[in-house]
Amino acid sequence: MKCRHCGTPLAHTFLDLGFAPPSNAYLSPADLSRPEKAYPLRILVCDRCWLVQTEDHARPEEFFSDEYAYFSSTSRSWLTHAAHYAGQMTRLLALGPSSHVIEVASNDGYLLRNFVAAGIPCLGIEPTASTAAAAEALGIPVLREFFGEALGQRLAATGQQADLIAGNNVYAHVPDINDFTRGLRAALKPGGTITLEFPHLMRLIEHTQFDTVYHEHFSYLSLGTVSRIFSAAGLRVWRVEELPTHGGSLRVFGCHAADERPTEASVATLLQEEERRGLQQLSTYQSFQPRADRLKDDLLAFLIQQKRTGKRVAAYGAAAKGNTLLNYAGVKPDLLPFVCDAAPAKQGKFMPGSHIPILAPEHLAAAAPDYVLILPWNIADEVRQQHAALAAQGTRFVTAVPELRIQ
Numbered sequence: 049m050k051c052r053h054c055g056t057p058l059a060h061t062f063l064d065l066g067f068a069p070p071s072n073a074y075l076s077p078a079d080l081s082r083p084e085k086a087y088p089l090r091i092l093v094c095d096r097c098w099l100v101q102t103e104d105h106a107r108p109e110e111f112f113s114d115e116y117a118y119f120s121s122t123s124r125s126w127l128t129h130a131a132h133y134a135g136q137m138t139r140l141l142a143l144g145p146s147s148h149v150i151e152v153a154s155n156d157g158y159l160l161r162n163f164v165a166a167g168i169p170c171l172g173i174e175p176t177a178s179t180a181a182a183a184e185a186l187g188i189p190v191l192r193e194f195f196g197e198a199l200g201q202r203l204a205a206t207g208q209q210a211d212l213i214a215g216n217n218v219y220a221h222v223p224d225i226n227d228f229t230r231g232l233r234a235a236l237k238p239g240g241t242i243t244l245e246f247p248h249l250m251r252l253i254e255h256t257q258f259d260t261v262y263h264e265h266f267s268y269l270s271l272g273t274v275s276r277i278f279s280a281a282g283l284r285v286w287r288v289e290e291l292p293t294h295g296g297s298l299r300v301f302g303c304h305a306a307d308e309r310p311t312e313a314s315v316a317t318l319l320q321e322e323e324r325r326g327l328q329q330l331s332t333y334q335s336f337q338p339r340a341d342r343l344k345d346d347l348l349a350f351l352i353q354q355k356r357t358g359k360r361v362a363a364y365g366a367a368a369k370g371n372t373l374l375n376y377a378g379v380k381p382d383l384l385p386f387v388c389d390a391a392p393a394k395q396g397k398f399m400p401g402s403h404i405p406i407l408a409p410e411h412l413a414a415a416a417p418d419y420v421l422i423l424p425w426n427i428a429d430e431v432r433q434q435h436a437a438l439a440a441q442g443t444r445f446v447t448a449v450p451e452l453r454i455q
């Protein structure tokens with residue numbers, strides 16, 4: 049396999065999580081008596097441009113099922129994050145009624161609703177039908193397509209270039225990152241601004257967030273590598289901000305390569321920090337697997353100890369990262385009898401691979417377990433607040449990443 053950015057043959061494994069089913073392949077009761085498909089989950093690193101990427105293999109339809117599409121608006125903290133961003137960008141770029149804002153992967157309109165409310169024209173691009181329909185119901189125009197160079201050029205040819213193009217948690221999920229980035233350039237007005245948010249590879253490594261690895265997550269990105277990809281497409285990163293979302297994300301600000309705006313000091317500062325932390329050294333990547341294995345072992349030891357001493361453990365959040373963690377650890381219902389999730393579409397189903405049943409959140413209160421393992425650790429504070437009544441009865445909350453924590 050060759051690097052998806054620079055074409056160098058890939059020779060180094062960053063992380064091998066064995067075989068895993070697609071993270072969104074939730075099972076019905078009838079599926080439990082049928083064979084289940086699993087695919088290699090291996091992550092490679094390019095020793096030339098340092099793009100960390102999933103190993104290529106045939107990707108069946110089931111990877112792209114939108115049956116369990118995530119609706120961004122279900123997270124209150126994410127809605128607040130989006131509203132804050134919209135206000136910040138409106139002031140920074142002096143956006144108004146004659147501006148045009150495009151969001152790639154606009155989901156259910158959680159972000160663009162803020163621009164609609166401010167009277168700023170906008171366009172969402174979202175191939176997932178269920179979330180696109182939700183955005184349209186909020187008065188947001190949506191193109192139901194995948195974004196890339198062809199669509200970017202079509203937008204330019206039809207006078208729809210943007211003053212601001214936003215992409216939140218889409219960049220890491222794009223299979224052809226070069227084509228996507230050329231699309232951004234085509235759809236951007238002269239003088240316009242691109243912002244992309246994605247989990248920061250530096251934090252993934254620092255905090256051993258190996259459970260954020262899954263098949264649909266094609267790239268694990270550093271500022272250094274994104275700067276290279278931007279440069280190859282005729283773009284330039286002129287500012288970068290670090291965000292606490294998803295365990296540590298970056299928001300990069302891009303413009304056309306020839307834009308008059310100077311590149312701010314934040315870019316050089318973070319590039320230096322990435323270098324200092326070894327993101328351009330092979331040994332950094334080669335020492336990650338043993339650290340991931342240790343977290344997996346700690347979780348298994350905890351679950352086995354609770355089972356042996358008669359304590360009851362349940363999980364909260366049937367999220368993709370939970371499936372990666374539980375499948376790599378080989379956890380089954382004997383160690384973790386059920387997981388609760390607020391999404392009605394998942395309730396009554398079973399986690400792929402582990403076959404742990406998914407129940408409505410009310411079951412937590414009824415079961416009053418000794419421990420609740422929060423699988424989506426990035427929203428652990430929110431989950432603990434929502435279930436404060438359980439804590440008052442003595443239930444303790446557990447997270448497995450970046451280390452086993454019991455609170």
Ligand SMILES: [Zn+2]
Nearest residue numbers: 051054094097
């Ligand atoms: Zn490369």
